[in-house]
Amino acid sequence: MWDKLQAILPFVEKPARYIGNEINSVVKAKEEVLLRFALAFPDVYEIGTSYMGFQILYEIINSIPWAQAERVFAPWPDMEAKLREHKLPLYGLETKTGLKDFDLIGFTLQYELGYTNLLNMLDLSGLSPYARERTGFPLIIAGGPGALNPEPLADFIDAFVLGEGEEIVPEIAETVARGKKQGWDKEKTLKSLAAIPGIYVPKFYTPAYDAQGKSIGIQPMGSFPPLKKRIVRDFASYPLPKKLVVPLVQPVHDRVSIEICRGCARGCRFCQAGMLYRPVRERPMEQLVQQGKMLLQNTGSSEISLSSLSSADYSKIEELVGTLMASGDTSVSLPSLRVDSYSVELARLTRAVRKTGLTLAPEAGSQRLRNVINKNVREEDIFSAARAAFANGWDNLKLYFMLGLPTETDGDIEGIVRMVWGLDKLYREIRGNKGRLRMTVAVSTFVPKAHTPFQWAAFLGREEVKRRQRLLLEKLRPPKFKVQTMDWEESKLEALLARGNRKTGQAIFLAWQKGCRFDAWTEHFRPQLWAESFAQTGIDVEAALGAISLRAVLPWEHIDIGVSKDYLLRELGRAQEAAETPDCTRDKCSDCGVCAAFAVTPLKRKGKAECD
């Protein structure tokens, strides 16, 4: 295989994406390996290698003596062309084994716009994208947030893994290995997998539609455990990975990352991660310090990122940052900060070396709309955060907002303009005539997501989004301000896939067949082909993007993430009244149901958050 690769790699961009051979990658002797398990990321190498989830699973699988985990990423179109031209299969980076010769291929579904890449990777492996046409092995499984609305991919995936992978993935490996030793066929193996809590095998379930083509629910054909996501039994004591594969092509973020807490209880009503990753759990500080240092030692990295959905909320965050920084040349980064001065002070602590910009996400321009989305941020929090930033020498500020949120009016958009001008004025007051503020206003379009309080909300139409974008662009002009807007067509596709049902899968298949790849990359995104594909399936796109009736059975209704539908409905109601719901780790329980669903003791953090 290497000889053949050597002949095509000189002709592709960034060939090191396709060679494996990284520090800490694991290659086992062929005769030791009973089970070959591919971890497949449906995007390019530099994106996929930054994804910590696979680094964790890679170590877990490779710690099983008879299992070999290998990694595979979506080949860039130039490499795809070369593989097809030379009739070479897509292969695992570790041993260059063609994917067809694996026992399991596990995809992670981190965002919807990777779905055509997934189909393409199966095709490049010599496998049919359709599960029913694959009679033998490998089994194709998929996990990650996308697996919690699995229906759009249900025709392609043999088994979905619901929730956290640390404990269930070894169970899957053992089941498939046992079947392999005993000569089970695909059907028998899938039956055994379906008996594991947290596994959804779509072929054992049947979807039903009403006369209008709306899903009326998915029913099991037989007796299986409830389709409830899994969580790690004891997150606090679950070890962090000891080693990380060090990519050979400069990744987006060149640093090691440790997950300090999982879940977020702030309860933003648009945020899918905030619902999916509950309950909130923290790792003890001593473990983080010790394992963080070991990771730095084992990777030769000097920067450590403290990852979580809201890093500043970690109970001992200051102490943790201080301890890590105290050990010499280590720099620490905090990827997800709250909008308040406390977070900015924290960021200042960590910025010993570099002066990068500061990013804050107020999400909405008026207090009313921030209450609607439960952002729990006041105008004064934003200004005190900016004051702290400007006073500490930051000249680079990036603000994130969303357009098209439920109940948004022109007044809310004017609120963004006022806020941005107000921040500009504040900078002048603090810095006088010295310095020049560079402010970037990044505006995305609200996309309703499954399992959130806003899952029933409409996705806003093109003309209206363009008009609202223009309101901002006209009043926040360059060179003083830089406004970045999101392409509406891309957001629309995300909306269609994020709330899709089994029929949506047909459109994904057609789009892939017509040549759609790398839909998350603007230079490769082909909205026209997608429009044709949806038209061919007969899906009513307008209806699919509109508000969903509260009485409708949702396409993901059969998947239980532990957060109750009752809570989501209550939160939607509170949104309509612009009523806030407090963070349950610092205030009263909002009864989302997740702690009871998993029999965990609710995490309580000291004191109220500064911004409350």
Place this chain on the structure above:
Amino acid sequence: MRLILSYAKLGPMAFVAHLDFQQLWWRIFRLAGITLEMTQGYNPRPKMRFASPLATGFQGEGELLEVFLEEGQNVVERLNLVMPQGLKVLAATQVPLAFPKVTALVDALAYRVKLPHPLDSHECIGREAGDYLLNAKLEGQELNLLLKVENQRTIRPDILAGACFPGFDARGFLISRTGIFARQNEKISPLPAGLLLLD
């Protein structure tokens, strides 16, 4: 202390681009627990100099790298312990702080080009090469080239070999750099292991 390392970059590692390769070396030194001296200034970087960057896709059989260290015990063994497959340190030579820069030592580069089919003569490359071609030798399906470096400029071996194969995409040659050469010069003392001398 100042060290000149001789190393090989073979097999898959040939496809690691120069900037990524530089990052990889930084990582390797940190993994080996060897502290590199840093440059001064706003954005300090490890002091490290490659004799001549290798084009992506070329293998290197005897490459040279200059580094400045705080201590240099068993450097070769410590580095090889953490190296990915295909990368290997062959030797390390301590040189005085006043030694010429490793980039200034390079007077010629030798390459071995694997040809798509044997040639009767290498005359076809003559015109393209101008003054840069010091020597060419055909051995079956291999073409060995010795190319001059002047003011840190030289010519690419794939372009030269390509002149003999019209219509062939020159990126398709398998190329190894077999050696880095310096002219005889009394300033080069001691002679770093891995640096070859032109006769």
